[in-house]
Amino acid sequence: MTEKILTVLIGGKAGEGVKKAAQVIADMAAKLGNYTFQVDDYQSLIKGGHNFSVVSISAGKLCNAYKKADLIISFDQRSVLRHQEDGSEDALHFCNEGDAQGSSAIPLPLAKLKQQSYPDGGTMSIAAIAIFAAVGNINYDFMLQSIAEGYHGNSAGNTAFAEAVYKLFSPQEMQVNYHISKHRMVPQSTFSGNQLIALGAWAAGMDCYYGYPMTPASPLLHYLAKQSDKLKVLAMQVESELAAINMAIGSVFAGKRSMVGSSGGGFALMQEGFALAGMVEAPLLCVLSSRPGPATGVSTYTAQEDLYFALNQGHGEFPRIVASPDCFERAFSLAAELLDLVWECQSPAILLTEKHLSESRSNIDLPIDDIPEATQTIPTGQKPYQRYEITESGISPLKFPGTQNCAEDDVIKWNSNEHLESGVRTDEAPAIVAMRDKRKRKYETIAKATSRYQRVAIYGSGQSVVFAYGSTAMELREAQKYHAFTLVVPIYLEPFPGEELASYAGQEVIVAEHSSQAHFAEFLKNKLKVKVKATILRYDGRHFGTDELVQAIKEAENA
Amino acid sequence: MRNLTSSKENTWCVGCGNFGLFASVKEAIQKLQDEGHNLQDIVMTSGIGCHGKIFDYLNISGIYGLHGRSLALAQGIKLANPALDVIAFGGDGDSFSEGLEHTLFAAKRNMDITFILHNNGNYGLTTGQASPLSPVGFRGVSTPKGNVEIPFVPVTLMMEAGATFVARSYTAKIAHLADTIYQAVKHRGFSFVEVLQPCVSYNNTYELYNERCRPFSELPQSDEEARRLALAEDEIHLGIFRRTERLCYHDAINNPVESLSRAQRSAFLQS
Structure with missing residues (x-):
């Protein structure tokens, strides 16, 4: 009924390159024509502890990683003990000699070979790739090429280590009956959910991203910062989430399509800015990638307990858009849609997701057809320009200072206080009601606008x-x-x-x-x-x- | 010709220092306009407090933001469009309490914006609580026995944070203040102007300032000299304490905010 699914688990200390090895293995499997799904289970620490990554591999599309592994590679004793029960029936479990400790894990002289290969120290990570390649009967040269693509620097050591480990599995030494199948062409590019969200928003026109580090949303910032020259985006780490959302609103005011992102705790700080976006009617896309809470909670794991937090984000009455991607492809397309919608409706939106999507990886084809364009061709309204002109749809004209869509006499006032059509503050009862009714009409407008997308x-x-x-x-x-x-x-x-x-x-x-x-x-x-x-x-x-x-x-x- | 004063009814207290500040800002903007600056390219932000009302009275574009966030908004505007002259107004409660992080970081980054601090030494709009710049002993509704915290010294704090233009002026010296604001806007980099602003309702400092304020005209030779002037208590020195050059933020990052065309984006995604 189902295609054969092979799962590889790599465990070790933080800093040993567990996740990196899994990424290279997933990339190799994809190149050989397999679908992959990678989940990294890691803790909030940089060195030590226990991390493991799981990659499931199949000729058919995968929507999750499996928990029972067919191949387990443990870099340390803790991993051996911890993953003893995580093997499938015929699982192969390899570890460093001395770590087996009466378990069924097969000891290999990994530490010794590593020492011989790298006089100045190297990464155990390579061993996992070599074991995977050897037991999977994967071509030696292809393995070396994949390692060269995945790891920069120390290439002589990497090659020596990979060769030494790979050769342990030569027919004379050890034989295993285990194959990585080669299949037809599948998507060759592997993305994390965060990368897809960033790229999707960018595809629809995102110019600026402001953030403050918080797992599992940080990779949005890292990815955009790394790609900023290519993508011509501003990706900036600022002093706090409060700064991030307010700076984003400033950039939107000046006409740049902006996005912010965080997890629950950081998003709590963004609340006031989110309400500001509601009041000034700023087109603003926010990414909320959840982890278990409350407070610091469990930093590096997945959760969905922020549903009502997202739905009720920001105090006061104003329309919000909240949507959540249900697959990798949707992470890309939904980010694009939401950027489009916020610009059309001049309201803030939240792309609600979780660590499990944000940080897991899969090889997919980017759904690049029909990407909407977050437009800046917004109705420019009557003369004189009034930022909050009362309209039937609730959508008011939007202009940007110092740009071509702005005339000499236009005064563009965005106001966090309740305001008149001109954007000047008011405390007058009829004016308050008129402006609140205008914003209220946007609920209907937004509902209609979202209906052109798959909801x-x-x-x-x-x-x-x-x-x-x-x-x-x-x-x-x-x-x-x-x-x-x-x-x-x-x-x-x-x-x-x-x-x-x-x-x-x-x-x-x-x-x-x-x-x-x-x-x-x-x-x-x-x-x-x-x-x-x-x-x-x-x-x-x-x-x-x-x-x-x-x-x-x-x-x-x-x- | 646009009238720089809006039609909004002015609700600052009679005698409020903000009137002098407002007049000075308009004079500075007028001078910029006379030099060929387009009003369309001058943008303001404000926080919440008595200072923030300037947003409604001054007829230029901008954002009337949340308490403390004026400088965050201003930085976002500048990064999105570096061609704009961005003037951020803030109060002493607003910019040195809840918004202190943005104030320090804007200076640290040498963001090319102008920050005008309305320093009235208390929270006026919320009926006279102590602010981070209130002196020890200040009796307000929240400190009936007298404030026990020492105040920040904005000039030296902003110098330490990295502001490249740091000045102090006084609302009753309109010509001095107008010129200081004008020079601050012209400065490339982060400009900070502390404006001493008497609050007639809760912290009336006219007499003190009139007696002690002493304008100086020569730029101090060193930061030590500037600090000595800024910290002097018998006399309150007014003038430019620091004017230095340092790469401003959007130049340092080579201002990469450049919307690519749809075709360019598609080409990248297909590659």
């Missing part, structure tokens, strides 16, 4: 209906390979796509999410009056395993 995704069909959003949808899609059910995924959460979901109103459904209090189930009860037959909750920061979901859904069905 709901439905995958598969079966006896039961399972609701999920965000990366939980990916986890469920992988489970659909083993058990049939109808998966319903609202991509847009605010405005709620009630029309598309009307047929599920009042129905009995199962809801899966990464929270302890089933916020999404509550949300659906409220919005759709569904009857929640069961909730499947995981809130330890880890992604759902495929078997675990299949079993939970079956249990819910039989309850």
